[in-house]
Amino acid sequence: MAQLRQGLAAWETSGAWYRRSLFSAWMVEALGQAGQVDEGLSVLDEALALVEETNGRCFEAELHRLRGELLL
Numbered sequence: 001m002a003q004l005r006q007g008l009a010a011w012e013t014s015g016a017w018y019r020r021s022l023f024s025a026w027m028v029e030a031l032g033q034a035g036q037v038d039e040g041l042s043v044l045d046e047a048l049a050l051v052e053e054t055n056g057r058c059f060e061a062e063l064h065r066l067r068g069e070l071l072l
Contacts, residue, residue: 001030021047021059028066037070044070 004027011023024047031040044067051060 001034004030018056019058021051021056021063024050025059025062025066028063028070032066032070040070041067 004023008020008023008027011020024043028040028043028047031037031043044063047063048060051057051063
């Protein structure tokens with residue numbers, strides 16, 4: 001989990017946004033498996049905000065699917 005957080009943080013500081021939603025999805029999946037639902041939902045909110053901002057919708061459906069998984 002720590003490596004995922006570090007990688008995502010490094011990606012963000014680089015200014016790159018391409019595939020950020022994919023990396024966020026991986027993070028959310030790991031958080032869900034660890035039972036950290038609130039943090040997973042927070043990461044999802046940030047990822048979906050970036051999708052809206054950049055119009056980069058490649059992994060948007062996966063983010064919504066993961067939200068459903070976390071809310072079950």
